[in-house]
Amino acid sequence: MTFLSYLIQGISLGSIYAIIALGYTMVYGIAKMLNFAHGDVIMVGGYMCFFATSGLRDRFADGSVAQAVIPNLAGLLLAMFVCTLLGITIERLAYKPLRQAPSLAVLITAIGVSYFLQNGAQVLWSSNPKICSSIIGKGVLSLGQLSISHVILLTVVVCVVIMLALTWFTGNTRMGKAMRACSEDKAAAQLMGINVNATISMTFAIGSALAAIAGVLFTSAYPTLQPTTGALPGIKAFTAAVFGGIGSIPGAMLGGILLGVIETFAKGYISTQVSDAIVFAVLIVILLVKPAGLLGKQVAEKV
Amino acid sequence: MLLKVEDINVYYGAIHAIKGVSFEVEEGEIVTLIGANGAGKSTTLKTISGLLRSKTGSITFEDKDISAVQPHKLVAHGLAHVPEGRRVFLQMTVEENLEMGAYVKSAGVEEGLAKVYELFPRLRERRRQIAGTLSGGEQQMLAMGRALMSSPKLMMLDEPSMGLAPILVDQIFEIIQSLHKAGTTILLVEQNAQMALSVADRGYVLETGKVVKSADAQALLNDAAVKAAYLGG
Incomplete structure (x- = not known):
């Protein structure tokens, strides 16, 4: 039973990593840059949800259905709205002027934006931790001896729905196909009439909305929220994206979930203190064997 | 005049x-720009389609100055550019590539596909295949078909024969001629000057970034200097 409950917990944590990793991988696929501020957008999403839910909860009668639903829904929507705007703004102000710059300059800028968001959060909301409530309450589903919290169920379901939706979007819609075309060859995409700048903005918007969802789910499962909350999950999700094959949507999903499971097993069976070191050791070994990641694409060009 | 390029100067950093x-x-012509590798043929096409910018002069298409228009807006004006090296989207299917060619069109995609498949039956056979799995010749057909999807008034072709077996080169040039017969004006850039001049109405010879000669294609084919430099004696 312990094994099974670790596994379920790992899949749930991994689902959050996967949702974050999808944002990393989409932005990388199209803008060919690592947006290290992506993790901190999660934190902003967490704060938005916290403020909306804690501000609205007292306005409804205790225990009413409205009290259970409206503040949480408002929290999620506010988080998605603010993060989407934030993502587009970051791209516009920090990354767009560097479109022709060397990738190292963009990378350093991204790290700068990350610290800017963390410090900004500290100034605005102080570094005292806030304790978030779960978006879906504290309910538990019992299956014999096994008990699964509603947060875990919600997280896994949301992750699967997002991945299916993104796969459908990139495979079947005009905008989604244009995104794939831009990720392959920006100049050729322009010659088709695709507005590359608008497509990049769109990608940041989608990635940041996903980060908001991840932020809400993350603070539901791990309620302590502070300005640095997004940093470590951000780094881990980035690793998950590389692990699965950066640029690949199913890769991000697979990488995220495996990472979460490995981490939870390492915590449960070996040691909580060194679990992160174990996770990264496993990743290094796998990347030595498969440098492009598990589902990384290596298309041979024919002449 | 469909396209008029006047006194353009393009720099790569410090290189003029x-x-x-x-x-x-x-309108209705096939015009070719010939010249050696590095003469500036591709650079000229990229400047017309807005991927590079000229410091001087003007580029007018159907009497509109397009020299400051963003590249993604030119397709809607009726200008299609088949870039050097084909640049098809290798990870997308043949049909998705063609759909991207019609990105700016709100209607008529089905008719466009039917037309392209009629011209290139090979592409119809392979329409569900990933473009990266096509041969070089098929990729060139796909790149041309993709450009046709926007029903262009002017099609600019950059080195369509590059890297292809001689039999495929013949086939590609036959297609160019049939596109022309169907009413598409063509600006053709080629290192294979013999082939290019044999289908073109007029030609311009580029040397190190300058037009050194321009004449009817037939005259250029018979020109002693052109023969010596570009037609293998």
């Missing part, structure tokens, strides 16, 4: 790649 090039293309 195009030095005051002017030429024009009339």
